[in-house]
Amino acid sequence: MICVVAKLRSDPPAPDLEMVRRVFQLRQRFWPDGTPTRPVNLPAASPVRERFTEEVFGESVEDMAAYWNERYFHGTRPPPSMGSQHAVLLYVARTNGGVGYVQADTAAALPEGVKKLICVGGETD
Amino acid sequence: MLAAGPGFVHPVAAQLPAPPVVGPGLFQLGGWGDLTVGRAWQPDGTRKLQATDLAAALMAWGQLGARASYFVELDVAKRTAETWTGLEANQRFAPVRMYLEYTFSDLFRVRAGRFLTPIGQWNEAFAAPLTWTPTRPLATFRPFAKSLTGLLLAGSGDLHGHGAGYALFWAPQGDYGHDYDDPQESSFKHAVGGRAAVELLPGVTVGVSAARLQRSRPYTGEGPEYGEDYGGTVPDTLLNPPLRNEDATPRTLLGFDFKWAGTRVRVQSGGTWLLQTATEPYEGGAFVVTAVRITGPVWGVGEVERYQPVGGGSADLGYLGLTARPGSHFVIKVGRELTDRTSPRIPDGWFLSLSCIF
Numbered sequence: 001m002i003c004v005v006a007k008l009r010s011d012p013p014a015p016d017l018e019m020v021r022r023v024f025q026l027r028q029r030f031w032p033d034g035t036p037t038r039p040v041n042l043p044a045a046s047p048v049r050e051r052f053t054e055e056v057f058g059e060s061v062e063d064m065a066a067y068w069n070e071r072y073f074h075g076t077r078p079p080p081s082m083g084s085q086h087a088v089l090l091y092v093a094r095t096n097g098g099v100g101y102v103q104a105d106t107a108a109a110l111p112e113g114v115k116k117l118i119c120v121g122g123e124t125d
Numbered sequence: 126m127l128a129a130g131p132g133f134v135h136p137v138a139a140q141l142p143a144p145p146v147v148g149p150g151l152f153q154l155g156g157w158g159d160l161t162v163g164r165a166w167q168p169d170g171t172r173k174l175q176a177t178d179l180a181a182a183l184m185a186w187g188q189l190g191a192r193a194s195y196f197v198e199l200d201v202a203k204r205t206a207e208t209w210t211g212l213e214a215n216q217r218f219a220p221v222r223m224y225l226e227y228t229f230s231d232l233f234r235v236r237a238g239r240f241l242t243p244i245g246q247w248n249e250a251f252a253a254p255l256t257w258t259p260t261r262p263l264a265t266f267r268p269f270a271k272s273l274t275g276l277l278l279a280g281s282g283d284l285h286g287h288g289a290g291y292a293l294f295w296a297p298q299g300d301y302g303h304d305y306d307d308p309q310e311s312s313f314k315h316a317v318g319g320r321a322a323v324e325l326l327p328g329v330t331v332g333v334s335a336a337r338l339q340r341s342r343p344y345t346g347e348g349p350e351y352g353e354d355y356g357g358t359v360p361d362t363l364l365n366p367p368l369r370n371e372d373a374t375p376r377t378l379l380g381f382d383f384k385w386a387g388t389r390v391r392v393q394s395g396g397t398w399l400l401q402t403a404t405e406p407y408e409g410g411a412f413v414v415t416a417v418r419i420t421g422p423v424w425g426v427g428e429v430e431r432y433q434p435v436g437g438g439s440a441d442l443g444y445l446g447l448t449a450r451p452g453s454h455f456v457i458k459v460g461r462e463l464t465d466r467t468s469p470r471i472p473d474g475w476f477l478s479l480s481c482i483f
Contacts, residue, residue, distance in 0.1 A: 018283065026147040027281060027288070030231055036191040058327075063388075065453045069482065072155065073252050075146035075186035075196050 002052050003107040003119040006099035007092050009035055015118040021056055023099060025067065026076055035097040039079040040088055042101070048085065052101045055120040089114065140250065140330055140384060141290030142243045142320045143279035145234055146194035146226060151187040158182070159253035159480040161260075163472070177476070178259075179203045182221070182252065192229070198222040221272050232280040239274045242313075243292035243320040244334040245395045246382045252480075257393070257424070258444050259458045259478035262412035263432040268399040269336070269378060270312045274298055284323055293319035294336075313338040318378065328387060334380035334397070339373055374402045391416040391424075409433055412442075422450045426460065441465045442472075456480045 004020055006012065010033040013019065022028035023037045030036055042049040044061050053061050068078050082088045088100035093111035107116055161178035180202035188194045198221045224238030241249045247265040250256070275296030282289060296316040318336025325331055382395040398409030410432030416424040428444040446460015458478040 018286070018288075022283075022288065027141070027144075028231055029145065029147060029228065034230070066450075069453060070140065070250055070255060071144060071147075072482065073157070073184070073250065073255065074144040075148045075153065075184070075194070076144065077148060077153075080149065 001104040001119050001121050002048060002055065002101050003104050004099065004101045004117040005089070005092055005107055005110060005114050006031075006117050007096060007113050008115070009033055009096060012115045012117050017056065017118060017120070020118060024056065024079065026071065026079065031097060037099060038095050038097045040091050040098065040100045041079045041081045042085065042088065043081050043083065048101070048103055051121060140246045141281045141288065141322050141324075142292035142332070143234075143236065143240070143249065143277060143290075145228060145279075146186050146188065146196050148186050148188055148194070151189065153186050154184070155483065156181065156183045157252050157254050157480065157482050159478060161253075161476055161478040163259070163476040164474045172474070177204065178253070178478070180253065184222075192227055194226050194228075196222055196224055196226070224277075230280070232282050234279050236277040236279065237275075239272050240277050240294070242269055242271060242273050243277070243279075243294060244269050244318070244336065244378065245320070245380050245397060246322070246330070246332055246384060247393070247395060253478065254456045254480040254482050257391075257414050257416050257426045257448050257458070258428055258446065259460065259476035260444075260462060260472040262395070262410075262414070262428065262430050263440075263442070264395060264397045264410040264412055264430065267432070267434075268397045268409050269338075273313060273316060275316070287324050289321070289323040291319060291321040293317075312340065315339045315375075320380075320382075322382070328385055330382075330384045330386075332382040334378070334382070336378040337375050338378060339375055374404055376400065376402055376405070389418045407433065410439075414444075416448065419447075422452075424448045424450075426458075446476075454482050 008031055013032050019028060024039050026039070028037060050061055053059060053064060057064060082091055082100065085102040085106045088102055089106070089111055092098035092100050093114050099117070104119060110116070158181040159178055160176060162174065163177040164172040165175050165177050180200060182198055182200045184196070184198045186194065186196040199218065200221050201218045220239060222240055224236050224240050226234055226236045228234045241251070243249060245265055247262070248271060251261070251271065273294060273296035275294060275298070277292055277294045279292040280290065294316070296313055298314055316336055316338035318334065318338070320332055320334040322330055322332030377400045378397065379400065380395065380397040383393070385392040392413065392415050394411070394413040396409065396411030398407060401407040410430060412428060412430035414426065414428040416426045419425050424447065426444070426446050426448050430442040431439055432442065433439045441464065443463040444460055445463070446458060449457045451457070459476070461475050462472040464473050
């Protein structure tokens with residue numbers, strides 16, 4: 001299972017997979033409280049990212065390239081990548097509006113101020 | 126917390142109007158290029174294998190804080206009448222986009238400057254590496270200008286569980302001037318309009334466009350590409366200059382677009398019509414492009430289109446070809462355009478296109 005975690009100024013919004021899609025596609029740029037969304041990825045070769053992409057978007061990381069190619073022509077690049085799940089947690093903990101995804105066991109102990117938004121998929125391998 | 130199941134959205138379907146700049150940092154640089162080869166019409170009525178499209182675009186963009194951004198795209202191209210911009214031996218340098226944008230929220234963004242006209246979905250994804258065919262359907266550019274200069278209000282959000290977006294524009298002046306205009310398009314002035322689109326089903330986007338406008342300048346030019354006979358070939362009435370003159374009469378432009386992005390099949394369709402007035406007949410048409418994944422990055426592509434030019438008989442066009450997208454940076458297209466008209470301004474014959482993103 002993979003959990004989406006975020007640092008927000010207000011209570012986290014109701015679990016909404018569609019919102020997670022929009023945030024990670026950079027189509028939703030603000031949380032409901034007005035804070036800019038600042039999503040981060042794991043590296044393209046990361047099994048956790050592959051699984052997150054398939055669970056959330058129903059596509060492989062490679063197939064997502066078509067979407068990012070279109071958005072590139074409008075000045076949008078994919079969210080930056082962090083080197084590890086711990087780096088994701090560190091970034092999110094230090095960034096208002098930061099949002100990332102980690103495996104459920106990594107999300108079991110979250111830094112202060114970081115909250116789970118939603119978990120997707122079944123048990124991890 | 127909720128444990129959710131797998132998603133079924135196809136992200137390539139998310140083509141909502143006027144996407145915002147979300148680029149990290151103050152300054153980003155990128156671009157694209159295209160080389161298309163085909164049998165181009167010559168002024169003496171013969172045809173010759175040559176580059177029908179040799180184009181490059183430089184893009185620069187950046188974010189000025191969390192809410193402000195800018196985008197600039199400068200295109201330089203040499204094109205013949207067979208390609209979608211359609212000027213014989215044309216060589217030009219044009220600012221396609223040059224705007225500042227401020228985002229109040231996801232629902233409200235204001236863009237000021239020169240921007241891509243949000244009519245249909247294709248015009249905002251016009252770059253060669255994004256399209257399925259080496260030439261562009263006529264309905265995606267002939268009845269309206271590729272770019273406008275003015276103000277644009279846009280936004281996107283959730284509409285009863287469906288992704289949705291809109292763009293409204295106001296362009297008081299026409300384009301910059303003749304040097305930047307594309308004479309195969311209709312330049313606007315006093316234009317007001319927009320597009321709205323919604324993802325009806327996962328992977329399925331539909332949109333509608335509408336505008337009120339006036340033509341901004343006479344349709345003039347020099348050389349055989351402006352209505353003269355190509356040495357004995359069938360005279361082309363597709364673009365009849367006297368009928369596309371500057372006209373103060375307000376005109377109405379209507380359009381629709383459809384996109385279905387499946388894993389193995391992609392369909393794009395659209396139609397655009399400039400309605401009739403007391404002084405000008407109507408102009409417009411509709412098309413369907415279907416792409417079927419054959420294997421890996423290779424897709425079979427077919428297109429049909431019917432287009433009613435201003436003052437002329439309708440043209441039926443077709444295309445069959447292959448498009449390969451090996452990796453994120455290169456696109457190869459090869460195919461044959463078929464038409465029932467022999468015209469220097471309607472693409473016909475084999476085309477090979479190589480395009481790249483950098």
